[in-house]
Amino acid sequence: MSQLFHYGKEQVGRALVESGWGWLPNLGWALLAAGLIGQTRQLIWAGGVVVACAALGSWLTARGHFHAWGLAATAQLHGAYLAALARRAEASVPDAGTTLQRDLTAIDKGAGFYNVLVPAVLGVGASWVLLAGLSLWQHSLVAILPLGCLAVVAIVLRALARRVSRRDRECMHRFVALGQSFLDTLGGLTMLVSYEAGPLFAQRFASQSERFRHATMRVLQTQLTSLIAINGLVYLTVLLAPLTLRGPLGGRAAAFVTLATLMLNGRQLGYFSHGIKSQRPALRGVFGMLETAPRVEADLPAHPQQLTVRDCAAAYADRSVFKNVSLTLAPGGLTVLCGANGSGKTTLVNLINGSREPARGAILLDGQDLAQFSAKKRASVIGTLGPSPQLFSGTIASNLKLACPDDARRKAFLAKWQLLAFIRDLPAGWNTVIGENGRRLSPGQRQELALAMLLLTDKPVYLLDEITTSVDRRTTKHLLDVVGALSRSHLILWVSHDPLVQAHAAKVYQLGGQLTLKGGR
Template identity: 25%
Template sequence: MTTMSSVGVTSASSVTLPVASVREVRSYASRLTLHYPVELAGALALHALAAACGLLAPRLLGDLVEQSGRGVDHAARTGLLICLSVALQAGLLQFAVFASARLGEKVLAELREEFVDRVLALPLATVERAGAGDLVSRTTRDVDALSQAVRQAVPNTLISAGTIVLTLGAVVLLGPLLALPCLVAVPVLWSATRWYLRRARAGYLAANASYAQLTEGLTETVEGARTVEALRIAHRRDERARQDIARSYAAERHTLWLRTVFLPISDTAYVLPVVATLVIGGLYYLHGMASLAAVTAAVLYVQQTIEPVDAMIAQLDTLQVGGASLARLLGVAEATGSQEDPTDRQSGPGLLRAVGVGYEYRAGQPALCGVDLEVRPGERLAIVGASGAGKSTLGRLLAGIHPPHSGEVLVDGTVLAELPLDERRRQVALVTQEHHVFHGTLRDNLALGRAAADEQRMVAALRAVEAWEWAGEVGLDARLGAGGVELSPAQSQQLALARLVLADPRVLILDEATSLVDPRAARRLERSLAAVLAGRTVIAIAHRLHTARDADRVAVMEAGRIVELGSHDELLALGGVYAGLWAVGAAAEEG
């Protein structure tokens, strides 16, 4: 896998990615909705017209009831008008739903694209600390919840709200006194909704976080299945899963309790206006304060509001879930750091320096201690040492994946962490023994290194990493991965290196990048890479010492410090740590 350098995050204590505030969620939702003013206005207009058509039938029925005592001469005409209004309402409603769905899909598509951009802009150190569970749950569960809210809850809520406003307006036009019974439910609904909303956001955020923790634990168990089996720690992983499930169950149960309190109160409350309008309206009629037609129409109007009020209450829960999910999706942006435009920045020669660099994975246990190192432009430097000496840690700091806890890493005199993200990724690339083949064609996988690369450059990159022999057989348009061509680990590593050749970074850090290739083939591959990357600064973190012999200089590490620095011949003549490592390696090869 080729990993471009990125900004680190100074705090190592965060477990999950940030969550956006309520104000940020509301601001973003408003901005995204108003981004399509014509579509929004059209959808609302259609819904308003459909609701207005729905107001005609109750008024006509009220008139029919009042006229029934004087005969039913106009009953047929009234019935025809009612049928026409219902048919017109159905037609308008169909167009309105289609317009709302189309607008919802546009909004959702834009949100998904922005979220993908934010995820891809995340510093690798942030991704590693957050863990797979948090990101997976945000990209799956939260996106699905938000999709449901955008597709259903938001348009249904707007439709219901518009219908309620128009219907109550019609009641007021019938007679202001007839509108008073409708207010009976307001205190109950207001109190219950306020109680629910004050608790729902925190409850759903906690439920989503618990699901992320559960996903993280299961992912670790699946990916480390062989280790779990080898160390016989299945019972520990099982206990971890049980605890995560218990936490998720408790969080889900809390939100369920909120709904079981809120919904029954609401269901009761929105029936009250119907009863109140019927009773009080009857009294108005008996005292000559309202006509029979007006009372009948008012009761039917209030009855007509039950469905949209019920829909609003039902969708309120979906909106809360969607709001919590949107807060988690927007929170990703808070971890991406600055996204300055690097186009005006002039590239220097590529001088990379570490000044007094220190780093700790755990407090009080330094992995690096006061490392000073200068890598000259175009130089090939090998970093060697025993396992645990700090080689890979130093490589990750030089790539900007983690910021040092003390000291600083500079490129051309500028602190690496202060460079815009795109510039950092263009300046320094880290290639490890980890790699990933994406589903798609070989051409698609290569284009990740440079999207504008033509076929000739892709072939040249594959030849440079000794991969054209097998790549030429399958072809650039062959599909890779499940259902296609399955690459071996060595071939996948060659593909990652070919992407790197196309990306053409100024500083390249190789951390056991050829470890999965046969030793003899690896040496040829490294020499081919050296020829292709001539003029580029190359830092090779090496366990195979022949890599160090081919380097301009060798840095030898012990216990997080550089203890020797010089050419291969100079260090052999010194007779120190490097000479000892070389002697052991030579003896192993002879054996």
């Protein structure tokens, strides 16, 4: 948790000023108590002036900057977290459910640490200093009372700490699991409904929600157990105050009001700290992500002329998929890879783009071993497209623009290759809204759009894995012409069962335990 102090440092001064103004009415009230209850009437005016000044000061500071520390710190945390996500390889990034449910929520709630918890601690501390001053002046022991209370509360919290953190973790885990299963089920809802399994999965979701509720209640129970102790001790301390107070009535009254506000604000602190503490497992995860240092990588050749797979082997667990696979891609014609289901075609693609590590062998780009480059780095020169492409919500035009922001080049490219002919049939044309992951397009349209986007990025190497499974014959032929023409200048490997695709290839390899050259033009 101490890492929280590393963020928003430049705003700490503002936070101190803000907390100072926020605390000042306590001093005003101490003066007022002495004036109203005791007999020194001037103190009433002093107290009134202090309260008014505090309000004015607090209001004026808030007009300029408010909660600046929390705002800056959470912004920096968000930035660092998102940058860390972007830096990491795709495979080691937490899933969307964890990112949203656990991490971003925890950072949002962490704002309470800066905006509420620390100012409250400072305020209580300042009140104690005031109380200690009064206590010295009156020769009373009243300043000892809060310390005693704090010591006992600390012992109680310490005793409960392990149970609290275990239950916090459990609750967090259930919350994330609930979100994951929700997203998961949402993705397949159409399938579930057509198999009449909707109610069953709804029932499962219900029981998961119930388990989460249960976990929340268990967290609450431990929190409330400590609150019984805190409440009891706080009010006991207030009740015991008269026994320690000495001196004239005005001084006693001031000390009493100071002590009581201190104790009541301290009690609030208990609530806040529970709120922050319950985010601890999540924040630990977030800080764990931030600690990984960025990997510095050399540049890959921008215009490679040769990609070589040398003697590669792949295995899942202890089951070998293929062995001794060697293959060279060079410009000057399409290379097609076929093979039975499960023979490892996609695995080979993944070895090349770095999603998987080969069990043996090496992959070289212009003689440079790709093993030293991350999958993300490789993506800058190797474009991969699979049968279920990803798309961003928005319109067809906005997606294409992401692939190539240059309007002129994009339009020229699409026109030259006559890609995306289906847009002519859409009433809204280029501005057709495609929905989340393109769900409002047909699977074939999704594949065409994704391919057009990939080709627009103009990478020297393309790995195309069954990209025309949902595309009709006529379009497949057209795409073959386009990709075939590009293969004169690009390195292209196309995985396909389709005899039509194979007929267009310069080389056809078949994978089945080993790689064999099957044919080609």
